[in-house]
Amino acid sequence: MTERPVRMRIAPSPTGDPHVGTGYMGLVNLVHARQHGGQFILRIDDTDRTRYRADSEQQIFDSLRWLGLDWDEGPDKGGPHGPYRQSERKEIYDQHARLLLERGGAYPCFCTAERLAEMRKEQEANKASKRGYDRRCRSIDQEEASKRVAAGEPHVIRLAMPLEGSVVVDDLLRGEIELKQDNFQDQVLVKQDGFPTYHLASCVDDHLMQISHIVRAEEWISSAAIHKVLFDAFGWEMPVLCHMPLLRNADKSKISKRKNPTSLLHYREAGFLPQAMLNFLGLMGWGGPKTEDGGNQEIFSFDDMCAHFRLDQVALGGPVFDQDKLRYVNASHLRALSPADFADTVRDYMLSRERLIELAPLLQPRVETLGEVVGTADFFMGDVNHYTPETRKQKDLNLRQLVEGLVPKGQEPQDAHFALREVRERLELVSEWTPAHLEGVCRMLASEAWTGWKARDLFMSIRVAIAGKKETPPLFDTLSQLGKPRSLSRIDQAMRACGEPGKKALKKWEKQRRGSAADREAAEEERRQSGGA
Numbered sequence: 001m002t003e004r005p006v007r008m009r010i011a012p013s014p015t016g017d018p019h020v021g022t023g024y025m026g027l028v029n030l031v032h033a034r035q036h037g038g039q040f041i042l043r044i045d046d047t048d049r050t051r052y053r054a055d056s057e058q059q060i061f062d063s064l065r066w067l068g069l070d071w072d073e074g075p076d077k078g079g080p081h082g083p084y085r086q087s088e089r090k091e092i093y094d095q096h097a098r099l100l101l102e103r104g105g106a107y108p109c110f111c112t113a114e115r116l117a118e119m120r121k122e123q124e125a126n127k128a129s130k131r132g133y134d135r136r137c138r139s140i141d142q143e144e145a146s147k148r149v150a151a152g153e154p155h156v157i158r159l160a161m162p163l164e165g166s167v168v169v170d171d172l173l174r175g176e177i178e179l180k181q182d183n184f185q186d187q188v189l190v191k192q193d194g195f196p197t198y199h200l201a202s203c204v205d206d207h208l209m210q211i212s213h214i215v216r217a218e219e220w221i222s223s224a225a226i227h228k229v230l231f232d233a234f235g236w237e238m239p240v241l242c243h244m245p246l247l248r249n250a251d252k253s254k255i256s257k258r259k260n261p262t263s264l265l266h267y268r269e270a271g272f273l274p275q276a277m278l279n280f281l282g283l284m285g286w287g288g289p290k291t292e293d294g295g296n297q298e299i300f301s302f303d304d305m306c307a308h309f310r311l312d313q314v315a316l317g318g319p320v321f322d323q324d325k326l327r328y329v330n331a332s333h334l335r336a337l338s339p340a341d342f343a344d345t346v347r348d349y350m351l352s353r354e355r356l357i358e359l360a361p362l363l364q365p366r367v368e369t370l371g372e373v374v375g376t377a378d379f380f381m382g383d384v385n386h387y388t389p390e391t392r393k394q395k396d397l398n399l400r401q402l403v404e405g406l407v408p409k410g411q412e413p414q415d416a417h418f419a420l421r422e423v424r425e426r427l428e429l430v431s432e433w434t435p436a437h438l439e440g441v442c443r444m445l446a447s448e449a450w451t452g453w454k455a456r457d458l459f460m461s462i463r464v465a466i467a468g469k470k471e472t473p474p475l476f477d478t479l480s481q482l483g484k485p486r487s488l489s490r491i492d493q494a495m496r497a498c499g500e501p502g503k504k505a506l507k508k509w510e511k512q513r514r515g516s517a518a519d520r521e522a523a524e525e526e527r528r529q530s531g532g533a
Ligand code: GLU
Pocket: 010, 011, 012, 013, 045, 202, 215, 216, 217, 220
């Protein structure tokens, strides 16, 4: 393999809150790029339009910048291999799909959804050992297939995976990984609507953007064989592959927002320092720089990491995203600040003049002396103490005992968990974060009988979740001022404090939800038919 200039990339999808895993991958890729005088590229993988969320891309930019993980090339910066947003590269994927068809590396598949459903049913009935697409269209002669495509027959394009043997990929941390042909499917590369899938878009971009190393999370290992076959089919050189260990909850399951805050915005809003967050992410799979006595220095800076980190020495045992450890790392960085830096940091976090001007209309009518300002505005300025040293000691203590109101009389903590979950899901979709919009969304939910919640109780529960107390300025002004990331992360926190609901209860709730969604659609349809806008 030829030595190539080092070009690293991350390729997050704008489908939700910016994930700590994106920060982790950003850190490792940037450090490796800096160590080798290379470039760090940010690409936005936004081909999945069904999961696309409009404000997500900006949040990815903001949270990476907050961490100090700045990129050399990206959608907002441009660069020699742009555009860096996949939705703007459709032409390029079309061209490459055609090229692949000509080279025989892929084929059009005309099977309809009904035929595929039929096939699956048969496979199930015969208890077939091999499931998935049966490659019927692979045997259609190329000329005939081209004619049908030209005639406009609906089709997808599938990758022709090897029919025997195995595919071997080399992973920097894991050595050779052999993926057996038995497990292969002829993956869809271009969907019926003409949009590429992740596999095609990602490989074409990695090649055209001259990416030298693909460093990404372990969950993509199974895609590596597909990507190897694709690179080979195009006749391109495969970048160095490196699959990093997955971040885990304390119980070793894959990190999830039900058990751990996973949004980078949460940590920014909760007052973690970016340098501490980087330090903590750097500890995932690495012990820190070696000390003279053979131990590790746990508290370090980005520059220390650039000087000492080795990508090929990352440990594969699932690193735990341990909140206590994070707080310890944060406290260490906080204490290392000079008094002047501490003062500036605190001011920027909670006491900027701009922020106080925004809050003034909510505070002025509610205080009679300046001495009352801090007590009234505490939850705007700092974190809500859903998570205190005491609650950590008593793991099972739920918020009902801590803050009255989150779980109203007659409801169980699990009910509050579900109600807040519903609130969260709906608020997540609100892009105009104004009191009027928020009120509309919450009132609509409160009016739906299926939740079994009275509006008064629901609103109180939201209030306590975001503010930690029952008296606040009007709820929707408060939500609006608090901002979307903070409000959502506090609702998450309150949900966790209510405890994880049981599976049975979850099923019941889901069923009620589905029923209500169907009712809403029917009502909407009726409204449309009766001439409503
Ligand atoms: N869009 C994928 C993600 O969100 C990128 C995976 C990769 O790095 O290839 O993780």
